[in-house]
Amino acid sequence: MKQSITLERVGKFMGLGFLTTLKDLFTGNLEREDFISFLRKVIVPLASILLFIGLWHLGAKALFQREANFKIEKALTDQGQAAADDMKACIASGDVSCQPNTLPAPSQVWDSYKSLLKDHRAISDDKEAFIQKTATINAKREANGQEHITYTGRPSFIDQIIMSLKTVFAGFLLALIIAVPLGVLIGLSPTLRSAFNWFIQIFKPVSPVVWYLLVFMIVKTLLIYSNDDSSFIISFISVGLCSMWATLVNTAMGVSSVDKDYINVAKVLKLGPIQKVFKVILPSSLPLIFTGLKITLSVAWMVLIAIELLAQSPGLGSFVWEEFQNGANDSNSKIIVAMFVIGIIGFLLDRIMLTIQNAVSFNKNEGI
Amino acid sequence: MNTKLTTIKSPVLEGENGIIYPSANVMLDLNQLKKVYPTPKGDYVVLEDLNLKIMKEEFVTIIGHSGCGKTTMLSMIAGLNEITGGSISVLGNRIKGPGPDRGVIFQSPSLMPWMTALQNVLLGVNQVFPDATKAQRNDIAKYYLQKVGLEDAFHKKAADLSQGMQQRVGIARAFAIKPKVLLLDEPFGMLDSLTRGELQDILIEIWNKEKITAVMITHDVDEAIFLADRVVMMTSGPKAKIGDVLDIEFERPRTRKSVLEHKDYYTYRKHLIDFLEH
Numbered sequence: 001m002k003q004s005i006t007l008e009r010v011g012k013f014m015g016l017g018f019l020t021t022l023k024d025l026f027t028g029n030l031e032r033e034d035f036i037s038f039l040r041k042v043i044v045p046l047a048s049i050l051l052f053i054g055l056w057h058l059g060a061k062a063l064f065q066r067e068a069n070f071k072i073e074k075a076l077t078d079q080g081q082a083a084a085d086d087m088k089a090c091i092a093s094g095d096v097s098c099q100p101n102t103l104p105a106p107s108q109v110w111d112s113y114k115s116l117l118k119d120h121r122a123i124s125d126d127k128e129a130f131i132q133k134t135a136t137i138n139a140k141r142e143a144n145g146q147e148h149i150t151y152t153g154r155p156s157f158i159d160q161i162i163m164s165l166k167t168v169f170a171g172f173l174l175a176l177i178i179a180v181p182l183g184v185l186i187g188l189s190p191t192l193r194s195a196f197n198w199f200i201q202i203f204k205p206v207s208p209v210v211w212y213l214l215v216f217m218i219v220k221t222l223l224i225y226s227n228d229d230s231s232f233i234i235s236f237i238s239v240g241l242c243s244m245w246a247t248l249v250n251t252a253m254g255v256s257s258v259d260k261d262y263i264n265v266a267k268v269l270k271l272g273p274i275q276k277v278f279k280v281i282l283p284s285s286l287p288l289i290f291t292g293l294k295i296t297l298s299v300a301w302m303v304l305i306a307i308e309l310l311a312q313s314p315g316l317g318s319f320v321w322e323e324f325q326n327g328a329n330d331s332n333s334k335i336i337v338a339m340f341v342i343g344i345i346g347f348l349l350d351r352i353m354l355t356i357q358n359a360v361s362f363n364k365n366e367g368i
Numbered sequence: 369m370n371t372k373l374t375t376i377k378s379p380v381l382e383g384e385n386g387i388i389y390p391s392a393n394v395m396l397d398l399n400q401l402k403k404v405y406p407t408p409k410g411d412y413v414v415l416e417d418l419n420l421k422i423m424k425e426e427f428v429t430i431i432g433h434s435g436c437g438k439t440t441m442l443s444m445i446a447g448l449n450e451i452t453g454g455s456i457s458v459l460g461n462r463i464k465g466p467g468p469d470r471g472v473i474f475q476s477p478s479l480m481p482w483m484t485a486l487q488n489v490l491l492g493v494n495q496v497f498p499d500a501t502k503a504q505r506n507d508i509a510k511y512y513l514q515k516v517g518l519e520d521a522f523h524k525k526a527a528d529l530s531q532g533m534q535q536r537v538g539i540a541r542a543f544a545i546k547p548k549v550l551l552l553d554e555p556f557g558m559l560d561s562l563t564r565g566e567l568q569d570i571l572i573e574i575w576n577k578e579k580i581t582a583v584m585i586t587h588d589v590d591e592a593i594f595l596a597d598r599v600v601m602m603t604s605g606p607k608a609k610i611g612d613v614l615d616i617e618f619e620r621p622r623t624r625k626s627v628l629e630h631k632d633y634y635t636y637r638k639h640l641i642d643f644l645e646h
Contacts, residue, residue, distance in 0.1 A: 261478035264448055267466040269492045269545070279491065283482045362482035362527050 053106050060105040067100030096329045104333035109340075112333035120156035127151050155314055157334075161341060164315035167232065168297075168304050168349075171239030175296050179244040180289060183251025184277065187285070193252065204245040208303035212238040212310050231313035238307045243300035250292025254285025283362070290357035297353050301346045316342055395459060395581040396422040396445065396549055402453030403440055414440050416607040418454070420600065422549075425579040429592040431640065432602030432611075438585045441602075442553050445583065446472050458548055468496050471547030471580075473555040477534035481527035485518055485537045486510065488526055492545040512540035515574050532563040536570065543574055550575075552584035556591070565624070568594060576621050589640045594627050599636075601643045612643050 068091050076084035090098040130151045138148045186193050215238045223230045258281050266280045308317025320338050323331040401418040404411045414437040422428050432438050443449040445456055447466035456463050479488045489509040497505055516536040526534060542550055556564040572595055586592050592599045596616050603611040618627055
């Protein structure tokens, strides 16, 4: 009983209420009247996923056929019947050299996913072997005060996901460090608010690409004497600057719209300015601040891909771009794998933020 | 007029309308108080020439029609609303803004919902008794929470308490800072009548012990009579002022039963209702 309560709570908290229903199904707790809600919560999403995959499969097949037909017709007009027959046979045989390069089917994407995992295992084995091999040399180099020999091989797909997560968290932290204190100040002071308002209104809609270029100009000059790769720094700062606006605006709004009753209580009790901010204003605007942070994190994750792509900083963005440039037979399906990974991670990040937001919100009904 | 203060023997001073007030016993003095709100159509005068003296250890209730400026007057006394003209003094000192010498119980409980009942009371106690030890401050807060019957709810979040319980915390918070004047702005207006009765009893019980000068706004004629030494009736706005004052000469401590059965009760009640209906 206790366990079911916890599961239900956690599930509700995370917005994954169907887990409870699923558990009830297996433990036989399901009442008849729950059956309809079970249908709605479990069967309908599953059916819609299957339908989506089915449509995707048909669509991919149609696109494949269209491009194959075009290739065969082209061979026929350019080189004659024999070439067209060759092309037809080649496509039918599944030979890599002549396959139409179009939207991959779900099965191809699944294969690519497995091959990416396999690739990751191969690379991490390789890396481990390298580390073992260089352990003694590195110990010696350390004793001599020299730098370590590090693994410089190609990063695997998983490494790139981790890199992307690092970049997004660094950017998110930067946004938090800048936007929350600034938002509090702007919210507290109408003078600062009018001073910053034009600044916020103008810079908020600026595209991530332009932010990246701006950050690039500045950081490049600042790090002009450094030999280290600055792409990570540039990309996380750009991500932070792009995404901080939601937090800034929400924090300022939360702080400036604290319930007048609370302010009156603070006035009657003659709380000092610091106590007023930390005991009254910040706690009461926390729900709005977290709404802002949630938006910031999802925006950060969204712009990250574009910025990594530009900055050539290792991560999912550059993975997608490299695969696109690469043009290998399975490149398209790898891009789709990356798309799903990006989507799922974005969803999870959003859920995590929602959970934190619900935990800090004093009024449980206010959570979205 | 029905105002006479015969029991107090001390230096006296001539007040408005020839009423005699002992000066040393005046806790709160509103003198020629005026409040004007500027509107696009010109100034709107809410209060004008409002004079009221409230004695130490006196419980005054204020009744009047909605929108007559009662709350404006109370929040001016609290220092939350600016004074346009005239003055407000506490023990002879003109007030400048809000301060813990005037505790307020608001219409809505106005607790910080993210804090526990105890933390809410401590918020004020910590401010007023900065030199006390942590244990002493805790004791003060707990004492008043016990007084309002919340000994089991010290550590409950304010957001999880019922409206009535929240207002109890509000009462404890106001008394715990030991103000000179307690200002109550329809504190029970949002409660159902049963809870309201309970809270009136709690309020008057603590008040009997602490004898803090109290000014309370109410819409409820019975509440006004039950709690007060004097009921102040305000005329309808604009330019509201004191219309009439009624002394309630029931002995304290009072019980609801003794008050309802008192021979003068209906005379008082009729007086108030007559005023409100004209």
